[in-house]
Amino acid sequence: MRRCRFLLLSMLAALLATLLAAPASPAADDVPRETLLRAARVTPTPQQVAWQELEFTCFVHFTVNTFTDLEWGTGKEDPRIFNPTDFDADQWASVCKEAGMKLLILTCKHHDGFCLWPCEQTEHSVKNSPWRGGKGDMVKEVSDACRRHGIKFGVYLSPWDRNAECYGSDAYNDYYKNQLRELLTDYGEITEVWWDGACGEGPNGKRQVYDWDGYIRVVRQWQPKAVIFGQGPDVRWVGNENGLARESEWSVLPFRMGDRTERDLGNRKYLLGAERLMWYPAECDVSIRPGWFYHASQDDQVKSLERLLEIYYRSVGRNSVLLLNVPPDRRGRFHENDVARLREFRSVLDETFRTNLAAGAQVAAENTRDGFHAGSVTDGDGGTYWTTEDGVVAASLTIDLGKPVTFDRAMLQEMITTGQRVERFQLQAEVDGAWKDVAQATTIGYKRLLRFSPVTASKVRLAILDSRDCPTIREFGLFQASARETTAVPRKQP
16 A cells, blocks of 8 residues: 555656646747747638638438437438428528528438438438338438528538448448538539548448548539538537637647647647648537437427527637537427527527627727728728738727717627737727726637627727737627627626
8 A cells, every 4th residue: 555655656746747847838928920920821711711701500410310319320220210291491491591590511411321312322311211202302402492592501421320331441431432422413512511520330340440531532522612520621620519619719720730629729839839730710519409319308408598699609709600400300390499499599699789889980090001991890891901010919999989889799800811810809998088998808710709798988999919910800890789688698708
């Protein structure tokens, strides 16, 4: 026992010595300016910009699991159990449109291997189900409905397949690529291809080594405008399934970074020693219910308005895209409880953000680069922006509202086509002749939303305290929250 204690104490002492000797995270002055400039000038592709502008999107999990009441299927399900009684793709698309979702991603094949289209590679699909007499193609019906309602369409194709006998061999990579080609060539424009890293045993008890590079080449060949989520180079998983982004959510990260679940990603310590940097924005996935697939037992567990608002402010409002899962029931329809909550959610957001109280306000800048005037931040034109002269990384904007206005929400956007640059900023209001701190935060990126106690003022000041290069501010807005929102969400910045 004494020897064990001695060894334990020795190990603890060694660990403590290592920690004390380890270098601390670099302070602002420890990172060379050249490193910061290199990070600031990494920019997104046009496809990544278009994806970011979607802001709020829908995930639809629907397969044999809906009829077995499981989250993960076994791959041994009889296709005959798949028989939605009142499937309506237009209901899905119209609900998404009404909720403000701009993209629908369908689980065309989940881990069970069952395909929602008449796949040529397998018999485990809708062609052997009673739905539509075995002649149906759910992927086609959904993709067509999305286009009728003016929203984008995306596909999820699970890499794990618990039904395919070839899973766990080189042959499966060809099998998977052929499935991918079918989805990418038969259903029009695909906006997002969604891959998780699920890898388990197949029917033969073997695990698969995925040919990710080969899969990516197939997507680039047939849908070059699509962004790839997860295992690709375009969009990354935020690191949780709660729908919440980090307080400081950077889109510029080291190439081939490691753990994506870390609390901080992309801050200054990650820039040091990075041979390559990439634009790799975060997507926040979460389900409106506890499960990803429909379970009747969860009909009374749809997320509250309060929770959905919290998720929205901490995903869309933190430089990310929100991917909210809405699972259809056994009829093949979005359940009434889910639809009612989505309508309530959209109504509150519309009430809050319908009127920008800073629109058209006069703006004075502490420093301005020629041709990039301060008024650009309130002109409502997303193609204009304000920036400073070379080398000026801290400056302020004073917005004159013309009269006293009450507000408790703020919105900021960087011009991300020039990079993500702002590291820290502060919002102040002139109250009784003195500047009062209202809110402060770190990153902005595509969009930052702030919540705070109500303020009444005729002038506000946006102070950029630190930026990796000249800050580029595209839009600035002030809003007063819906009465329903202020009831649901505490009036404080989270």
